[in-house]
Amino acid sequence: MYSVVLSSRANRITGWHGRDRKFCIVTIRAVLIGLLVASATAHAFEQLAPAQNRVYGTSHLSNTRAGQQILYRYRSQKSADDNVNDRVLLSIKKSHGDDKRDVALDFLSADRHMALPDFNDFRGNPVIIAMLEHIAQSFGRETGGGVLYFRNRIRDALADSSTGVEEITVDFGAKTIVATRVSFAPFIKDSYLAEKPEYTGARFSILLSEEVQGGVVGIAVKSGLNDAVFFEREVVFEKIID
Numbered sequence: 001m002y003s004v005v006l007s008s009r010a011n012r013i014t015g016w017h018g019r020d021r022k023f024c025i026v027t028i029r030a031v032l033i034g035l036l037v038a039s040a041t042a043h044a045f046e047q048l049a050p051a052q053n054r055v056y057g058t059s060h061l062s063n064t065r066a067g068q069q070i071l072y073r074y075r076s077q078k079s080a081d082d083n084v085n086d087r088v089l090l091s092i093k094k095s096h097g098d099d100k101r102d103v104a105l106d107f108l109s110a111d112r113h114m115a116l117p118d119f120n121d122f123r124g125n126p127v128i129i130a131m132l133e134h135i136a137q138s139f140g141r142e143t144g145g146g147v148l149y150f151r152n153r154i155r156d157a158l159a160d161s162s163t164g165v166e167e168i169t170v171d172f173g174a175k176t177i178v179a180t181r182v183s184f185a186p187f188i189k190d191s192y193l194a195e196k197p198e199y200t201g202a203r204f205s206i207l208l209s210e211e212v213q214g215g216v217v218g219i220a221v222k223s224g225l226n227d228a229v230f231f232e233r234e235v236v237f238e239k240i241i242d
Helices: 004-009 020-043 050-055 124-142 145-157
Strands: 069-080 084-097 101-107 119-122 163-172 177-182 203-208 216-225 229-239
Touching: 020 229, 050 145, 050 163, 050 177, 050 203, 101 124, 124 145, 124 203, 124 216, 124 229, 145 177
Parallel strands: none
Antiparallel strands: 069 084, 069 229, 084 101, 101 119, 163 177, 177 203, 203 216, 216 229
């Protein structure tokens, strides 16, 4: 997936409404606190699953500095006539010890924009959490189900010791880099989604690399059957802005 995405990322220039902004910030902050507290607690007892450790327990921002911005391209496609391109911008505000940063994340635009709090003393890359939350919200809205259900299934999949974590090489622009791919399918055999095979077949992929500033090469979810693609959403590293 990503070898194709990365080779063409330069050609891919890529929700909540304003009246709900305050509520949304509070909600997202609660989600983040829950994820981070759970990860910190697990880390203290050395119980982080391999996927959790790569996603939440890694200093993704250690190769960034204050004043930099990282531009990511967002793409969502459900059909040839339903193709959305947008952008995500991560701003590094301040550097701290222990590889921590103060960062701000501007996630998507217009009516797709997701209100987020500032991330202070943050070690991981919040693009991952924001994208997974965006997917959970999208699935909840499209299926008529609860966002909490999708959010919990994604979280549980990352905590599952059987979730795939593999070291690979990928084409990144004009070079080949070493990366870690975390892959999982949280809704396989999900009785709640039994009548919606396009969602039970959703496969997630998080691609991470120390050779990319911010640590995140891309995050994607894709569902398809044979040659038919039901939908695909992805955020892919585009460039660093000094």
